[in-house]
Amino acid sequence: MMLLRFRADLRLVGASVILAFVVCHLANHMLALLSLDVALAGHDILMEPWEGAIGTGLLLTAGLSHYANALWAVFERRTLRMGETEAWQLGLGLSIPFLMIVHLSGTALGEVFLGLEPGYPSVLLSQWVLSPWKGVVQGILVLVVWGHACSGLHLRFAGRPWYQRARPGLLALAAVFPTLALAGWVAGGSFVTRAAADPQWTARVLAGAHMGPSTAADTLRLMMIGAGLHVLLIALPFAGRAMRLLGGGKRPQLTHSSGRVMRMMPGASVLETLQDHGIPHASACGGKARCTTCRVRIRAGADRLPPPGPLEVAALTRIEAPPEVRLACQLRPDHDLAVLPLLPSDAAAADGRLHGGMDGRERHVVVMFVDLRGSTTLGEAKMPYDMLFILHRFFQQMTRALAATGGHYSNFTGDGLMALYGLKAGDAGRAVRGALAGARQMVAGLEALNAELAMELSAPLRMGIGIHYGEAIVGTMGPPGAQILSAIGDTVNTTARLEGLTKDQDCLLVLSAAAALAGGLDVAGMPRHQVTVKGRVEPVEFFAFTEIPGR
Numbered sequence: 001m002m003l004l005r006f007r008a009d010l011r012l013v014g015a016s017v018i019l020a021f022v023v024c025h026l027a028n029h030m031l032a033l034l035s036l037d038v039a040l041a042g043h044d045i046l047m048e049p050w051e052g053a054i055g056t057g058l059l060l061t062a063g064l065s066h067y068a069n070a071l072w073a074v075f076e077r078r079t080l081r082m083g084e085t086e087a088w089q090l091g092l093g094l095s096i097p098f099l100m101i102v103h104l105s106g107t108a109l110g111e112v113f114l115g116l117e118p119g120y121p122s123v124l125l126s127q128w129v130l131s132p133w134k135g136v137v138q139g140i141l142v143l144v145v146w147g148h149a150c151s152g153l154h155l156r157f158a159g160r161p162w163y164q165r166a167r168p169g170l171l172a173l174a175a176v177f178p179t180l181a182l183a184g185w186v187a188g189g190s191f192v193t194r195a196a197a198d199p200q201w202t203a204r205v206l207a208g209a210h211m212g213p214s215t216a217a218d219t220l221r222l223m224m225i226g227a228g229l230h231v232l233l234i235a236l237p238f239a240g241r242a243m244r245l246l247g248g249g250k251r252p253q254l255t256h257s258s259g260r261v262m263r264m265m266p267g268a269s270v271l272e273t274l275q276d277h278g279i280p281h282a283s284a285c286g287g288k289a290r291c292t293t294c295r296v297r298i299r300a301g302a303d304r305l306p307p308p309g310p311l312e313v314a315a316l317t318r319i320e321a322p323p324e325v326r327l328a329c330q331l332r333p334d335h336d337l338a339v340l341p342l343l344p345s346d347a348a349a350a351d352g353r354l355h356g357g358m359d360g361r362e363r364h365v366v367v368m369f370v371d372l373r374g375s376t377t378l379g380e381a382k383m384p385y386d387m388l389f390i391l392h393r394f395f396q397q398m399t400r401a402l403a404a405t406g407g408h409y410s411n412f413t414g415d416g417l418m419a420l421y422g423l424k425a426g427d428a429g430r431a432v433r434g435a436l437a438g439a440r441q442m443v444a445g446l447e448a449l450n451a452e453l454a455m456e457l458s459a460p461l462r463m464g465i466g467i468h469y470g471e472a473i474v475g476t477m478g479p480p481g482a483q484i485l486s487a488i489g490d491t492v493n494t495t496a497r498l499e500g501l502t503k504d505q506d507c508l509l510v511l512s513a514a515a516a517l518a519g520g521l522d523v524a525g526m527p528r529h530q531v532t533v534k535g536r537v538e539p540v541e542f543f544a545f546t547e548i549p550g551r
Contacts (some may be wrong), residue, residue, distance in 0.1 A: 026181035075237035078268035079276035101226035122209035158349030280345035371416035397445030432519025466499025
């Protein structure tokens with residue numbers, strides 16, 4: 001497990017070094033939009049550090065480690081079925097060496113094996129005049145490298161809130177940066193093409209780069225050797241995969257919630273098995289234990305699973321997942337297992353931030369309904385803008401009270417809201433006391449709002465609050481991309497009915513007897529009322545309060 005974290009860190013560091021080099025290289029191309037002389041001057045600043053012993057060693061180490069990591073990742077995979085973004089990243093990555101060798105044969109490799117001393121003018125001369133097909137390959141290389149880098153960054157950071165906020169700007173940057181670089185490269189090529197009309201200029205450039213009649217054949221030979229070596233290296237992980245298939249081994253059975261039952265390859269993850277059998281399953285980060293969209297609930301076989309590794313622990317802790325929730329991309333069971341996907345197969349990385357323990361389960365919670373009294377009459381007397389302003393300030397005060405007392409804002413109900421208490425702790429008394437504390441802060445907030453808007457209101461704003469304790473189905477609900485953590489069931493319906501009774505009872509709070517009992521409130525001597533709620537056989541007992549109890 002520690003090896004997985006080390007590989008992940010090594011992959012990130014290597015990719016960062018390579019990306020830094022690519023950015024410097026493309027920025028140098030951009031300078032050619034001004035002139036070739038400016039690009040040559042910029043080369044000393046942007047590229048010279050990479051050409052020294054330290055820069056070359058760093059870049060070579062990063063490139064080889066990144067390349068080896070990619071080949072090992074291909075070998076590790078039990079299936080080549082994967083998400084679209086991941087497939088693009090892998091395909092582009094494996095094609096880069098074929099394109100890169102064309103460029104390197106006349107630059108870095110040419111220096112080492114052919115004694116060349118290439119410069120910016122000689123490289124452009126080769127790509128635009130002597131061998132134009134190399135120019136086509138160079139343009140494709142820029143786009144492929146940039147696309148590979150962008151897809152990798154997207155897979156890694158798509159689930160981060162800052163990435164979602166910055167996404168429009170990053171998308172614009174991802175389009176503009178290579179466009180300007182290619183435009184600069186074209187401008188440099190145009191200059192060289194015009195200059196090459198002078199045979200003396202061409203001769204000076206070729207002589208300075210130590211390029212002669214045999215250079216084209218020599219560089220082509222280097223290309224063929226490099227491409228052949230890349231083919232052999234690519235073949236190694238695929239050959240290893242084939243040998244692994246022939247090796248046999250225990251094939252545990254995986255049962256999906258859809259009823260599909262399938263055999264797992266030895267060492268395969270749950271995610272790979274589902275992908276291999278064509279069962280759609282979310283995996284926004286490509287199975288790197290970062291987005292948590294592949295989360296599943298273990299329905300059978302959880303007792304024999306090994307504990308999660310560091311990467312999985314970090315991801316599950318972030319979403320506060322219960323023990324029975326695991327990541328399909330990290331689960332590699334050696335025994336039979338039954339799983340239930342917790343997010344839709346088209347879940348985006350942002351959906352991975354949903355709370356891991358709220359995927360639809362029955363649990364005891366405290367439900368609160370809050371309603372602003374007389375909003376209809378107020379709306380008739382106020383302009384729409386003024387009414388929206390008042391509602392905005394009202395909800396601002398209510399949600400502040402919830403945040404300060406451990407409540408969870410569940411959903412908006414016109415001129416009121418629904419809130420939940422006791423989601424993270426199983427202490428019913430604490431949850432009820434938290435709800436009452438929240439109600440007190442709401443009352444204080446409403447009083448402050450009335451004082452603030454005294455000149456705007458013909459009468460002070462009033463509200464009614466209903467609180468009930470019981471069992472409800474709690475989970476993330478709503479359409480994809482707009483899900484909320486809420487609750488449904490008899491307890492919720494009963495709470496809404498209790499809140500409505502504040503009008504009939506002409507009181508501030510209606511508290512169910514169940515909530516009073518769970519909260520340990522002293523209600524001796526208080527009048528006990530009953531109400532029949534639709535769908536319930538037994539009446540609901542409650543207490544009516546003109547002020548919030550339990551100070």
